[in-house]
Amino acid sequence: MKKIRYCCKNFKRGTKKVYKSIKGDYPKVKQKKRDCLGNCKLCSKECFAVVGKSKKLVSAPNAEMLFEKLKNKIS
Structure with missing residues (x-):
């Protein structure tokens, strides 16, 4: 299983939404x-x-x- 790392400073650009979506759709991804x-x-x-x-x-x-792009990497 892949691990995804995010920069908290990048959350204001929209990655917080991505983080939450991945968490909901792919709960086993770290x-x-x-x-x-x-x-x-x-x-x-x-x-x-x-x-x-x-x-x-x-x-x-x-x-x-x-x-x-992240969905494609996970699948």
């Missing part, structure tokens, strides 16, 4: 919120999350697109 993931340039421009042990960065211009 999710973590961190104060900062060190991707400040990207964080200020797009929604993003870090997936898996390899720490693959997944980003999208909005929360809906990020949710779709």
Whole structure:
């Protein structure tokens, strides 16, 4: 099972909605919120999350697109 990490500072861009949607639709997926993931340039421009042990960065211009990308990674 994959683990998804989110930057709390990115929640204002819409990733909080993604976090809650994943939690509701995929309760077995582990999710973590961190104060900062060190991707400040990207964080200020797009929604993003870090997936898996390899720490693959997944980003999208909005929360809906990020949710779709994460769903594809989970499936």
